[in-house]
Amino acid sequence: MSIYSQRIKELQRLLKKEKLDAVVINRPIEAGFLTGFYLDGCVLLISKTNAWAFVPKMLFEHFKYKVPFVEAVASNDIKAGVIAEIKKYKFKIKKTVFQPETETYVSGMFWKKHGLIEKAGLTACLRLTKKGAELKAIRKACHVAAKAFLVIKSRIKAGRTEISVARELEDIMQAMGATGPSFDLIVAFGANSALPHHETSMRVLKKNEAVLIDYGCIYDFYRSDMTRTFFYGKADTEFKKVYSIVETSQKKAVKALKSGIKAAFIDKTARDLIMDEGYGQYFVHGTGHGVGLEIHEAPTVNSKSKDILKEGMILTVEPGIYLNGKFGVRIEDTLLVKKNGCEILTK
Amino acid sequence: MSIYSQRIKELQRLLKKEKLDAVVINRPIEAGFLTGFYLDGCVLLISKTNAWAFVPKMLFEHFKYKVPFVEAVASNDIKAGVIAEIKKYKFKIKKTVFQPETETYVSGMFWKKHGLIEKAGLTACLRLTKKGAELKAIRKACHVAAKAFLVIKSRIKAGRTEISVARELEDIMQAMGATGPSFDLIVAFGANSALPHHETSMRVLKKNEAVLIDYGCIYDFYRSDMTRTFFYGKADTEFKKVYSIVETSQKKAVKALKSGIKAAFIDKTARDLIMDEGYGQYFVHGTGHGVGLEIHEAPTVNSKSKDILKEGMILTVEPGIYLNGKFGVRIEDTLLVKKNGCEILTK
Numbered sequence: 001m002s003i004y005s006q007r008i009k010e011l012q013r014l015l016k017k018e019k020l021d022a023v024v025i026n027r028p029i030e031a032g033f034l035t036g037f038y039l040d041g042c043v044l045l046i047s048k049t050n051a052w053a054f055v056p057k058m059l060f061e062h063f064k065y066k067v068p069f070v071e072a073v074a075s076n077d078i079k080a081g082v083i084a085e086i087k088k089y090k091f092k093i094k095k096t097v098f099q100p101e102t103e104t105y106v107s108g109m110f111w112k113k114h115g116l117i118e119k120a121g122l123t124a125c126l127r128l129t130k131k132g133a134e135l136k137a138i139r140k141a142c143h144v145a146a147k148a149f150l151v152i153k154s155r156i157k158a159g160r161t162e163i164s165v166a167r168e169l170e171d172i173m174q175a176m177g178a179t180g181p182s183f184d185l186i187v188a189f190g191a192n193s194a195l196p197h198h199e200t201s202m203r204v205l206k207k208n209e210a211v212l213i214d215y216g217c218i219y220d221f222y223r224s225d226m227t228r229t230f231f232y233g234k235a236d237t238e239f240k241k242v243y244s245i246v247e248t249s250q251k252k253a254v255k256a257l258k259s260g261i262k263a264a265f266i267d268k269t270a271r272d273l274i275m276d277e278g279y280g281q282y283f284v285h286g287t288g289h290g291v292g293l294e295i296h297e298a299p300t301v302n303s304k305s306k307d308i309l310k311e312g313m314i315l316t317v318e319p320g321i322y323l324n325g326k327f328g329v330r331i332e333d334t335l336l337v338k339k340n341g342c343e344i345l346t347k
Numbered sequence: 348m349s350i351y352s353q354r355i356k357e358l359q360r361l362l363k364k365e366k367l368d369a370v371v372i373n374r375p376i377e378a379g380f381l382t383g384f385y386l387d388g389c390v391l392l393i394s395k396t397n398a399w400a401f402v403p404k405m406l407f408e409h410f411k412y413k414v415p416f417v418e419a420v421a422s423n424d425i426k427a428g429v430i431a432e433i434k435k436y437k438f439k440i441k442k443t444v445f446q447p448e449t450e451t452y453v454s455g456m457f458w459k460k461h462g463l464i465e466k467a468g469l470t471a472c473l474r475l476t477k478k479g480a481e482l483k484a485i486r487k488a489c490h491v492a493a494k495a496f497l498v499i500k501s502r503i504k505a506g507r508t509e510i511s512v513a514r515e516l517e518d519i520m521q522a523m524g525a526t527g528p529s530f531d532l533i534v535a536f537g538a539n540s541a542l543p544h545h546e547t548s549m550r551v552l553k554k555n556e557a558v559l560i561d562y563g564c565i566y567d568f569y570r571s572d573m574t575r576t577f578f579y580g581k582a583d584t585e586f587k588k589v590y591s592i593v594e595t596s597q598k599k600a601v602k603a604l605k606s607g608i609k610a611a612f613i614d615k616t617a618r619d620l621i622m623d624e625g626y627g628q629y630f631v632h633g634t635g636h637g638v639g640l641e642i643h644e645a646p647t648v649n650s651k652s653k654d655i656l657k658e659g660m661i662l663t664v665e666p667g668i669y670l671n672g673k674f675g676v677r678i679e680d681t682l683l684v685k686k687n688g689c690e691i692l693t694k
Contacts (some may be wrong), residue, residue, distance in 0.1 A: 039544050039546075056542045057631045057632070058631040058632040059543070059544060060631070061541070061542065061669075062542045062543075062544065062545070100452050100453055100456075101452075101453060103451070104450070104451055105447050105448075105450040105451060105452050105454070105456075106447055106451060107452070108452030108455075108456075109452070109455075163526075166522065171514075174510075174514065179510075180531075181502075184527075194408070196406070197386050197387075238617065276448075284404045284405040284407070285405040301371030322408075342594070
């Protein structure tokens with residue numbers, strides 16, 4: 001049985017447990033998780049015993065070829081087709097659900113109008129911890145990214161643009177087997193590194209400037225995420241001090257990671273250290289986030305998070321200090337939560 | 348006055364015309380259209396006379412630097428901040444709106460819960476036809492893509508993978524000034540070309556196979572979209588025949604394009620010709636779509652479209668015939684609708 005058939009079976013077990021008849025899946029990433037087919041425009045209808053896919057005519061042959069284990073229906077009016085099928089099989093409409101967190105307003109309102117009800121977190125629950133092929137893919141994506149840094153670092157010279165470095169880093173990762181970058185890579189020189197989401201530009205590197213690279217790659221649909229900061233030239237005392245604080249903060253938070261811990265505690269661990277050093281106001285974002293099919297997914301690692309860490313979760317720890325107009329330092333790794341600790345995957 | 352200030356003013360004129368007090372803008376592409384700041388996480392509140400941006404702390408300095416003409420508020424709870432501001436300024440809540448087509452289900456329900464009402468199409472109306480800087484950017488994106496094809500075509504040889512061709516095409520476009528590809532480029536060899544949304548793979552090109560390349564690039568946030576199909580080696584009679592039908596269909600539809608025409612008529616023009624030749628069942632998608640900040644946007648060019656073409660619209664015309672297991676042919680250009688005709692931008 002393919003991993004996709006297994007995932008559909010797991011979802012069907014969840015439906016039984018929750019005493020639901022069926023769920024509509026209307027988001028490419030969720031449909032892709034269940035079928036391996038990630039293209040936009042398909043809607044799945046999963047009942048306790050069956051699985052149908054409603055597919056635009058233009059994707060029908062493609063879908064049938066890639067997903068032989070799901071009954072595909074070619075349709076020109078996908079959502080109406082789903083509703084007709086629900087009626088045909090006499091699923092109790094009050095027990096047929098859509099997942100609010102995965103719908104657009106227009107599609108969610110459509111399901112609602114036809115009597116379906118909200119039920120959050122069914123596929124999210126299956127995606128929350130990673131195992132088997134997922135873990136293998138993430139490991140590879142992390143390993144490729146970490147290795148690529150060693151190559152690109154030696155090629156970063158005064159006179160190069162941020163964009164040229166980003167592009168070469170993508171090339172290096174692709175040559176190592178990645179299928180693409182896991183997001184718009186951030187390469188930031190000098191004061192640009194003080195903008196946490198700097199947009200990689202034609203800015204040229206000069207001698208004695210900070211270099212921040214936030215990047216990752218995709219392997220078999222799964223992503224990696226990591227950040228490295230260094231000083232090109234001779235770092236001054238302030239950079240050295242700030243770097244050392246961020247590094248200590250990141251290491252401490254990583255060391256605290258293990259199954260059963262509150263995600264908010266990881267944030268507090270990283271943040272307290274930076275606050276104690278007097279830089280609290282310059283750490284302007286949460287400490288981390290889950291990574292998987294999406295570059296940001298559950299769990300959330302910030303001060304408001306209610307998430308509890310579990311074995312098999314993949315998440316980032318990425319404290320940073322941003323001194324506007326001067327430089328920023330962020331250090332980020334992707335980690336696998338284990339029973340009594342964690343494993344750094346981006347190394 | 349910047350183009351962004353002008354766009355905000357145009358939106359404010361629309362609010363007055365529609366007798367509305369204010370609108371929330373909660374989608375990066377719409378917020379970017381109005382401010383030039385496209386990063387995720389900001390919400391704009393535009394009233395008849397003012398404009399506020401609610402920005403996550405981590406993006407605050409970045410936003411202030413790039414968008415000095417909008418009053419920025421750093422917030423850790425963006426949507427709650429917007430609601431508080433609406434109350435503070437005593438906008439009539441029943442005259443404060445959100446755009447249903449731009450919201451997720453969760454955020455749309457949030458606005459609704461707080462009394463805001465639905466009003467579709469405000470920013471869509473401003474984005475529908477292109478002028479000035481927008482048109483200039485699209486022209487450049489189209490020109491770069493068209494020029495790049497001439498370079499890549501001569502480099503496509505037996506033994507190359509689809510992925511290597513896609514990657515090199517991206518490089519060529521970037522070297523010509525593009526900031527990136529406008530979507531996941533489709534490079535399809537042989538029978539893969541019969542899948543309209545083939546996922547570019549490690550498939551190697553052999554002598555005497557069809558090559559289909561659906562691609563485009565981004566310039567200053569605006570996109571181009573075009574497809575070229577050719578035969579590598581000596582084309583057989585069937586390929587030549589199908590290619591000729593698609594080419595004639597595309598040319599006829601392009602010739603019919605002008606302001607005032609129904610989009611559905613363009614679809615009918617392209618489709619009738621293919622149907623008359625006996626290949627109707629193999630033309631499995633609509634004839635085209637608008638292009639701009641998004642690769643698919645208004646207008647829609649298919650048999651069900653209610654859109655009327657207007658001067659300044661940018662759209663694709665892309666008929667195709669897909670013979671499953673054999674090959675597919677699609678020819679696509681991006682075009683500017685004019686008063687008495689159209690201009691092909693991808694040449």
